[in-house]
Amino acid sequence: DAKTTQPTSMDCAEGRAANLPCNHSTISGNEYVYWYRQIHSQGPQYIIHGLKNNETNEMASLIITEDRKSSTLILPHATLRDTAVYYCIVRVKAAGNKLTFGGGTRVLVKP
């Protein structure tokens, strides 16, 4: 499995952009990068995913470096409701659709 490394926690000011980094230096060519978030005591929520091109949707933007060894999730205008644990995941095809979570980044959006 390609493992991911994320900072344990980070703070962000409300209304500002939140940039969440993720390292996945052992990622292989056919593995996608997925981002989920989990608000306290709820099930994780899908945010975005990508292979090598940058992606944007209504929730966030995903920037993947050219060598694909790292990525950044961008929440353009963080709100208090964005306070959550954010997980960066690399999808492993060899093990079917096994979806493995790491420790994630605990993001606290402050007023």
Added chain:
Amino acid sequence: DGGITQSPKYLFRKEGQNVTLSCEQNLNHDAMYWYRQDPGQGLRLIYYSQIVNDFQKGDIAEGYSVSREKKESFPLTVTSAQKNPTAFYLCASSIGTAHTMNTEAFFGQGTRLTVV
């Protein structure tokens, strides 16, 4: 509405008893998963199933059992062999099979199991 449903939300059991957690989805997804989450920790994979009548062990399968007799259902049994069963249990599903990995997973709202 389409979705994935876990029940009950809270469950209490006495030590030594087996307990089964329900997970149902009406999304027509092939793959289903069970995770365990302990306080302040990430999700750990217990079992997953890519297709009906087939499932694989995840990283922490000991003390748990599953079945996949129907596409829409993937119940998890926490047996008395599980040494520390008190945890938050999450079920998920996704379209993907071994040939379609470019899909998101949808999660239920979880069952919080407390064994006393």
